[in-house]
Amino acid sequence: MRRNVIIKTVSRFLVPFIQVYALYVIVHGALGAGGGFQGGVVFAASFILMIIAFGLTCVRERFGYRWIVMLSALGITIYATIGLLCLIPGGNYLEYGSIEAALGIPHLHGYLIDAVEIGIGMTVMAIMTSIIYDMGDTGGESP
Amino acid sequence: MTLIDHLPVFLIAIPILASLLILVAGWWDRRLCYPISLVTILSQFGAAVIILAQVMREGTVRYYLGGWAPPLGIELAIDSFNGFILTTILLLSAAAVIYARRSVEHEVGPEKTIAFYVLFQLLVTGLVGMTITGDIFNLYVFLEISSIAAYALIASARKPRSYLASFNYLILGSIAGGFILIGTGNLYAATGALNMLDISRLLPASFELATVHAGFLFLVIGYSIKAAFFPLHIWLPDAYAESPSAVTILISTVMSKVSVYALFRIIFTIFTTAYIVDVFPVTGFILFIATVAMIAGAVIAIAQSDLKRMLAYSSVSQIGYIMFALGVANQVALEGGILHILGHAVMKGCLFMVAGLIIYRVGTSRLSDLGGIAKVMPISCAAFALAGASMIGIPPTIGFMSKYYLVLGALEAGHWLYAAILLLGSLLAVGYIWRFIEIAYFRDGRDRGSGAARTLEAPASMLAPMVALALLCLFLGIFVEGLMEIVGPAASLLLGGA
Numbered sequence: 001m002r003r004n005v006i007i008k009t010v011s012r013f014l015v016p017f018i019q020v021y022a023l024y025v026i027v028h029g030a031l032g033a034g035g036g037f038q039g040g041v042v043f044a045a046s047f048i049l050m051i052i053a054f055g056l057t058c059v060r061e062r063f064g065y066r067w068i069v070m071l072s073a074l075g076i077t078i079y080a081t082i083g084l085l086c087l088i089p090g091g092n093y094l095e096y097g098s099i100e101a102a103l104g105i106p107h108l109h110g111y112l113i114d115a116v117e118i119g120i121g122m123t124v125m126a127i128m129t130s131i132i133y134d135m136g137d138t139g140g141e142s143p
Numbered sequence: 144m145t146l147i148d149h150l151p152v153f154l155i156a157i158p159i160l161a162s163l164l165i166l167v168a169g170w171w172d173r174r175l176c177y178p179i180s181l182v183t184i185l186s187q188f189g190a191a192v193i194i195l196a197q198v199m200r201e202g203t204v205r206y207y208l209g210g211w212a213p214p215l216g217i218e219l220a221i222d223s224f225n226g227f228i229l230t231t232i233l234l235l236s237a238a239a240v241i242y243a244r245r246s247v248e249h250e251v252g253p254e255k256t257i258a259f260y261v262l263f264q265l266l267v268t269g270l271v272g273m274t275i276t277g278d279i280f281n282l283y284v285f286l287e288i289s290s291i292a293a294y295a296l297i298a299s300a301r302k303p304r305s306y307l308a309s310f311n312y313l314i315l316g317s318i319a320g321g322f323i324l325i326g327t328g329n330l331y332a333a334t335g336a337l338n339m340l341d342i343s344r345l346l347p348a349s350f351e352l353a354t355v356h357a358g359f360l361f362l363v364i365g366y367s368i369k370a371a372f373f374p375l376h377i378w379l380p381d382a383y384a385e386s387p388s389a390v391t392i393l394i395s396t397v398m399s400k401v402s403v404y405a406l407f408r409i410i411f412t413i414f415t416t417a418y419i420v421d422v423f424p425v426t427g428f429i430l431f432i433a434t435v436a437m438i439a440g441a442v443i444a445i446a447q448s449d450l451k452r453m454l455a456y457s458s459v460s461q462i463g464y465i466m467f468a469l470g471v472a473n474q475v476a477l478e479g480g481i482l483h484i485l486g487h488a489v490m491k492g493c494l495f496m497v498a499g500l501i502i503y504r505v506g507t508s509r510l511s512d513l514g515g516i517a518k519v520m521p522i523s524c525a526a527f528a529l530a531g532a533s534m535i536g537i538p539p540t541i542g543f544m545s546k547y548y549l550v551l552g553a554l555e556a557g558h559w560l561y562a563a564i565l566l567l568g569s570l571l572a573v574g575y576i577w578r579f580i581e582i583a584y585f586r587d588g589r590d591r592g593s594g595a596a597r598t599l600e601a602p603a604s605m606l607a608p609m610v611a612l613a614l615l616c617l618f619l620g621i622f623v624e625g626l627m628e629i630v631g632p633a634a635s636l637l638l639g640g641a
Contacts, residue, residue, distance in 0.1 A: 087149055091210055092152070092210040094209040095209050
C-alpha cells in the first residue's frame with residue numbers, strides 16, 4: 001500500500017472536479033462538442049485516479065461488480081427505452097421530435113437527448129471502470 | 144406508420160434489451176436465461192419472415208433511424224438479397240439456441256450460463272445488424288459487436304486449447320477489423336459518404352483514384368479474413384473445433400456467411416460490376432483462389448482424424464463454392480452462390496449438431512474412437528448421412544441444386560475448366576463424408592457393441608433441431624422453385640438490375 005500523503009490529498013481534491021467536468025461534458029452533448037461517451041470516459045478517469053491513489057481494493061469496496069452491471073444495464077435501457085418511446089406518437093426510432101410535437105412541450109427533444117446521453121455516459125463509465133478492474137486484477141490473489 | 148413498419152429497428156433494439164433482461168433475470172434465477180433467449184430469437188425469426196414477405200411484395204424496405212434521411216442519418220435497408228440472408232441466419236440461430244440448452248449445461252458450466260446466453264444474444268444481434276444496415280460504417284460497428292461476442296463464446300469451453308483458439312481468432316479478427324476500418328475510411332475520403340447507396344452513386348467519379356483501389360483491397364481482404372476465405376482461413380479450424388457445440392453451430396453456419404454477405408454487398412452494391420470487371424479486374428483472381436479453396440479445403444478435411452476438425456476444413460472448402468459465384472459473377476452463378484449460403488448453413492449446421500451430440504454422449508470426436516457409432520445413435524447418423532449427401536451434392540438435396548446452378552453459371556461464362564474442378568471438389572467431399580459413414584456404419588465398435596440394446600440417443604431438445612435441419616436439406620432441394628423466386632431477384636439486384 002502506498003502511504004503517499006501528497007498523492008492522496010491531491011486526488012481527494014481533484015476527483016470532485018473531474019466528475020463535475022464529466023457531467024458537464026455529458027450534458028453539453030446535446031448542444032455542442034461532447035456527449036455521453038466522452039463524458040463517461042472522463043468520469044471513469046476519476047475512478048482510475050482513485051485506484052492509483054488509494055489502491056484497487058479500496059475503490060472496489062465502494063463500487064463493486066453489482067454496481068457496474070446494474071449501471072451498464074440501466075444505461076442501455078434508458079437509451080433503448082427512449083428510442084422506443086419515440087415510436088408511440090408515430091415517429092421513427094430515436095425521432096425525438098415526434099414526442100415533442102405530440103406533447104407540445106418546447107425544447108423537449110433537447111432534454112430527451114440529454115437523457116439518452118446520460119444513459120450512454122453511465123454505461124461507458126461502468127464498462128471503463130470494469131476494464132480497469134480487470135486489468136489491475138491479479139487473478140484472485142489480493143494485490 | 145404501423146408497427147410493421149418498425150420491424151427493422153425492433154430486430155436490433157429488442158434483442159439488445161433482451162440481452163440485458165437475460166443478465167438481470169439470470170441473477171434472479173439462472174433457469175430464466177434460456178426461455179428469454181429462445182423467445183427473443185424465435186420472434187426475431189418471425190419478424191424476419193414478415194419483412195421478407197413485405198420486401199417480396201413491395202420492394203426494398205428502408206428505415207431511417209431518428210427520421211433522418213440517408214446523407215445525414217443511418218438507414219436500415221432490406222432488399223431481397225439481405226432479406227434472404229436475414230431469414231437464413233435467424234433460422235439457424237433459432238435451431239442453435241434450441242440445441243444450446245443441453246450443450247451449455249454439459250460444456251460451459253453453471254457459473255458461466257448467464258454470460259453465455261447474454262453473449263449468444265449479442266452475437267446474433269450483431270450479425271442481424273450487419274445484415275440489415277445500409278451504412279458502411281454501421282456495418283463495421285456491428286461486425287465488432289458480433290466479433291467480440293464470438294471471441295468470448297469460443298473461449299467459454301474452458302479448455303486451454305479453446306483459449307488459444309479464441310486468442311488466435313482475436314488477433315486475426317482485430318487485423319481484419321483494422322483493415323475494414325481503413326477501407327471504410329478510404330471510401331469516405333474519396334466520396335464523403337458512408338451510406339452504401341450514396342457511395343455507389345458517387346464512386347464512379349473517382350474510380351481511378353489510388354485511394355479507392357486501396358480501400359477496395361483493404362475491405363475485400365478484411366472481410367475475407369472474417370469469412371475464412373482460403374489462404375486467410377487459419378483461425379477457423381481451431382475456433383470451430385475447440386468451442387462449445389452450440390457456439391460452433393452458430394459461428395460455422397451464420398458468422399462466416401454474414402461476412403460473405405458483406406463481401407457480396409461491398410463488391411456488387413458499392414463498387415458495382417463496372418468496377419470489378421473494367422476498372423480493377425479481380426474476378427478472375429477471385430475465381431482462381433476460390434477454386435484452390437474448394438480443392439485444398441476438401442483435401443485437408445480428408446486428412447483429419449477428428450470429426451469436428453474435419454467439418455471445419457470442409458467449411459473452408461464450402462466458402463470456396465460461395466466465392467466461386469462471386470468470381471464468375473453472372474446471374475446464374477450468383478443464384479447458385481446465394482442458394483449455397485442457405486444450403487451450406489443448413490447442412491453444416493446439421494453436421495455440427497451431430498458432432499456435438501457425439502461429444503455429448505461419447506465424450507470424444509476422434510474418428511478412430513467412433514467405430515460402430517450408428518448402432519447406438521441411429522437417428523444422428525442418419526441425419527449425418529442425409530446432410531452429408533447434400534454436402535456432396537446428390538440430387539434432390541439443396542446441395543445439388545446450388546452446385547448445379549454454379550456449374551451452369553460457370554459454363555455460361557465459358558469457364559469450363561473451373562466447372563470441371565468444381566465437380567472434382569464435390570468428388571473430394573465424398574471422401575470425407577464417406578469416411579465418417581464408413582466408420583459409423585461398417586466398422587465394429589470396440590466396447591459399445593456388447594451392450595447392444597443400450598441406446599445413446601440424445602435428448603429431444605437436441606435431436607429435434609438436428610432432424611429438422613436434415614429434412615430441410617431435402618425439402619429445400621425438392622421445393623427449390625419457391626426459393627428461386629427470392630434468389631433470382633436477389634442475384635439480378637446484385638448485378639445492377641431491377
